Amino acid sequence: MTEELMLAGCLKNNAAAQEALYNRFSPRMLGVCYRFAKNREDAEDMLQEGFIKVFTQMHQYRNEGALEGWIRRIIVHTCINNLKKNKKFSDSLDIIHAHSVHVNEEMIPSIMQAKQVVECIRMLPLGYRTVLNLYAIEGFPHKEIAGMLDIEESTSRSQYTRAKAMLEEILIRKKIIQKPKERTRLLASGTQG
Amino acid sequence: MERKFYTDNFEQLLKDKADEFRMYPSKRVWHSIYNDLHPGRKWPSVAVSLALMIVLLVVGYWNNKSADTSFAGLSSQKNTALLNNRPATSGIFQFPFYGAVPGDQTTVQQPGLTSNNTGVFPSSSLALLTNPGSRNSLLQPGLKNNGTPAGNPVAFENIAIANIGLNIPDRSIVPGTVPSENRLNTADAAVKINSLKDDAVATAFIKATMNSKNKETGYTINTDAVKLYNKTELVNGNNNAATITAEKEGENTTTAALSDENEKSVVDNKKETEKPVSTVAKNTISTEDKAWIEDYAFHNKSKRKKWQDRTSLELYITPGVGYRQLSNDPKYNMPSSTPSFTTGAGIDANKAVNQKPGLGLEAGFVLNYAIAKNLRIKAGVQANYTSYRINADETNHPVLTTLMLIDPNSGYPYMHSASSTLVNGGGAQPVKIHNKTYQVSIPLGFALKLSGNNKLEWYAGATIQPTFVMGGKAYLISADRRNYVADASLLRKWNLNTAFETYINYKFDGFTLQAGPQFRYQLLSTYYKKYTVNENLYNIGIKLGILKNF
Numbered sequence: 001m002t003e004e005l006m007l008a009g010c011l012k013n014n015a016a017a018q019e020a021l022y023n024r025f026s027p028r029m030l031g032v033c034y035r036f037a038k039n040r041e042d043a044e045d046m047l048q049e050g051f052i053k054v055f056t057q058m059h060q061y062r063n064e065g066a067l068e069g070w071i072r073r074i075i076v077h078t079c080i081n082n083l084k085k086n087k088k089f090s091d092s093l094d095i096i097h098a099h100s101v102h103v104n105e106e107m108i109p110s111i112m113q114a115k116q117v118v119e120c121i122r123m124l125p126l127g128y129r130t131v132l133n134l135y136a137i138e139g140f141p142h143k144e145i146a147g148m149l150d151i152e153e154s155t156s157r158s159q160y161t162r163a164k165a166m167l168e169e170i171l172i173r174k175k176i177i178q179k180p181k182e183r184t185r186l187l188a189s190g191t192q193g
Numbered sequence: 194m195e196r197k198f199y200t201d202n203f204e205q206l207l208k209d210k211a212d213e214f215r216m217y218p219s220k221r222v223w224h225s226i227y228n229d230l231h232p233g234r235k236w237p238s239v240a241v242s243l244a245l246m247i248v249l250l251v252v253g254y255w256n257n258k259s260a261d262t263s264f265a266g267l268s269s270q271k272n273t274a275l276l277n278n279r280p281a282t283s284g285i286f287q288f289p290f291y292g293a294v295p296g297d298q299t300t301v302q303q304p305g306l307t308s309n310n311t312g313v314f315p316s317s318s319l320a321l322l323t324n325p326g327s328r329n330s331l332l333q334p335g336l337k338n339n340g341t342p343a344g345n346p347v348a349f350e351n352i353a354i355a356n357i358g359l360n361i362p363d364r365s366i367v368p369g370t371v372p373s374e375n376r377l378n379t380a381d382a383a384v385k386i387n388s389l390k391d392d393a394v395a396t397a398f399i400k401a402t403m404n405s406k407n408k409e410t411g412y413t414i415n416t417d418a419v420k421l422y423n424k425t426e427l428v429n430g431n432n433n434a435a436t437i438t439a440e441k442e443g444e445n446t447t448t449a450a451l452s453d454e455n456e457k458s459v460v461d462n463k464k465e466t467e468k469p470v471s472t473v474a475k476n477t478i479s480t481e482d483k484a485w486i487e488d489y490a491f492h493n494k495s496k497r498k499k500w501q502d503r504t505s506l507e508l509y510i511t512p513g514v515g516y517r518q519l520s521n522d523p524k525y526n527m528p529s530s531t532p533s534f535t536t537g538a539g540i541d542a543n544k545a546v547n548q549k550p551g552l553g554l555e556a557g558f559v560l561n562y563a564i565a566k567n568l569r570i571k572a573g574v575q576a577n578y579t580s581y582r583i584n585a586d587e588t589n590h591p592v593l594t595t596l597m598l599i600d601p602n603s604g605y606p607y608m609h610s611a612s613s614t615l616v617n618g619g620g621a622q623p624v625k626i627h628n629k630t631y632q633v634s635i636p637l638g639f640a641l642k643l644s645g646n647n648k649l650e651w652y653a654g655a656t657i658q659p660t661f662v663m664g665g666k667a668y669l670i671s672a673d674r675r676n677y678v679a680d681a682s683l684l685r686k687w688n689l690n691t692a693f694e695t696y697i698n699y700k701f702d703g704f705t706l707q708a709g710p711q712f713r714y715q716l717l718s719t720y721y722k723k724y725t726v727n728e729n730l731y732n733i734g735i736k737l738g739i740l741k742n743f
């Protein structure tokens with residue numbers, strides 16, 4: 001089913017079209033939710049709420065951008081609204097000096113590289129993770145993030161800086177990434193040996 | 194400058210990998226969305242619940258009504274003979290009555306996995322294979338690798354291992370070196386797929402590539418640590434388990450020839466491995482992959498949180514109405530030839546007693562544990578109060594009456610005489626007597642989630658309840674069905690109840706409220722076996738509860 005047909009069907013509240021649209025975008029959108037959520041069940045709840053909004057607000061889609069981008073934006077806002085209901089979330093945004101995360105070798109499933117990266121992101125404290133998701137992955141500017149999370153723009157920046165440093169550390173310790181310099185050094189020593 | 198470049202690349206890496214990541218939601222999500230968008234379809238579920246409640250209420254009503262009707266007939270046959278022959282003093286008499294004599298995952302197999310090039314696979318690499326959360330299992334009996342380094346990729350790719358830390362010392366495996374289809378067919382080591390069974394397994398393949406530098410990001414993707422998950426379509430068609438058998442060993446090349454039905458998909462898979470890293474990771478994930486990932490995600494939460502997320506405390510109270518079902522033990526029906534009791538003989542005790550429902554109450558707590566997404570098991574403690582009313586008459590003087598009991602030693606029935614001022618109709622003034630019990634029980638059962646969304650959930654469940662009867666009042670119908678005798682000593686101390694319930698959960702602020710109808714039935718008679726009338730209580734109530742997760 002083409003995107004146009006799906007859109008037309010969804011506007012008519014056609015269940016088949018809605019299901020087709022859901023099947024097409026739900027895997028990626030659940031991946032988005034999963035990065036924000038505490039666990040898979042919460043992510044599915046967010047996805048459900050988000051898609052209901054998508055279908056009920058479909059008439060607001062103007063065909064001015066990619067449909068996926070429009071859906072993703074709704075899903076992200078749904079995730080944020082969902083997180084904001086949780087008091088722990090607002091507390092976590094106030095974390096200035098988060099402790100380093102203990103990386104247990106068994107904590108991260110190693111099935112796919114993408115999944116590994118996402119799981120590493122999910123190891124971050126909630127506030128860090130949310131800002132990092134919004135800025136680095138979803139591409140929101142700090143100003144908009146500040147508005148979404150009801151925090152100062154400077155807080156968003158500092159949260160992101162710390163989140164990124166912590167994530168880098170996790171990824172390097174998990175040997176998922178290596179810094180370019182280290183790589184060079186490693187290769188050089190390997191050549192000499 | 195270098196730092197900025199580094200930073201930008203890092204963010205790009207994150208974005209790329211995060212965008213590649215996909216998860217497949219469970220069917221529940223779509224069903225909930227569908228129900229929300231098309232509310233008309235919800236009505237069958239609600240209608241079934243209402244129908245169930247109505248049926249239970251109608252059954253209760255009819256049961257009660259039939260007892261009333263029968264009792265009217267009985268009242269017209271009053272016989273006062275016994276009253277006239279009563280002894281001067283109330284007492285208990287026993288005389289033998291010689292009436293009727295009571296008759297009476299798919300397994301994981303990986304033996305002897307050796308490789309001249311790679312050494313033995315580290316145990317960590319088998320973690321995935323033995324992961325209890327994985328529905329997919331990999332079978333690799335006797336697979337050996339003696340071959341030349343350049344010929345190994347296929348063997349590696351067909352060894353279904355995907356785990357971090359897989360150490361492959363031999364670096365001569367060239368990424369992207371993929372044997373042709375013809376080469377597969379002429380391979381020395383034949384790998385056969387057989388012993389296929391339903392509900393098992395796909396085979397996961399590793400792309401064992403060398404460390405390769407991600408030129409786009411400036412980061413090195415350490416593929417020794419990260420084996421790309423490249424799932425084969427090997428058994429997609431039949432959704433079966435595969436037993437891989439190495440038929441030949443000891444040759445220089447360890448390539449694999451697969452059975453015809455799977456050949457194409459394997460070759461396709463090899464072609465895919467030639468793609469760049471990012472392209473491979475974007476492969477469409479099969480249904481089995483989806484199931485695997487779902488299963489993996491469900492079973493691989495951190496241990497500390499696992500029981501907390503799955504366990505909840507439930508407090509509840511169930512007001513209701515209590516009924517009873519009386520039945521004669523057919524072996525001990527009063528024979529019509531017994532002169533003194535002919536008028537009451539053979540009358541169904543259930544019809545003889547004019548009962549009205551009484552209030553019942555249950556209250557307690559249970560611990561719920563989610564053993565699956567839609568299934569909870571539960572255990573707890575519950576206090577019960579059961580009652581029903583009997584419409585009787587009171588006489589101005591005690592009368593002699595009898596209960597027919599069974600001698601537990603001989604098995605013969607005997608008449609246990611007693612005095613009573615309560616008669617089953619025809620007395621001086623009507624009175625209401627209450628049969629009631631106080632119980633403590635241990636409900637053990639389950640609850641199955643039938644449907645729901647993030648706010649509302651619909652459950653159905655059942656429990657079995659070993660019950661201790663702490664006390665109560667028992668008015669027993671006499672052998673001739675004319676009198677009631679108060680004798681609580683005949684109340685059975687240990688009993689067994691069962692309950693069926695369906696309820697709606699409503700979540701708010703970390704709590705869950707629940708409400709729904711419940712039907713509770715007492716499986717054993719209220720009285721000891723020696724009393725020849727069996728009584729089974731049942732209650733219909735509305736369960737109101739509150740749940741809190743740990």
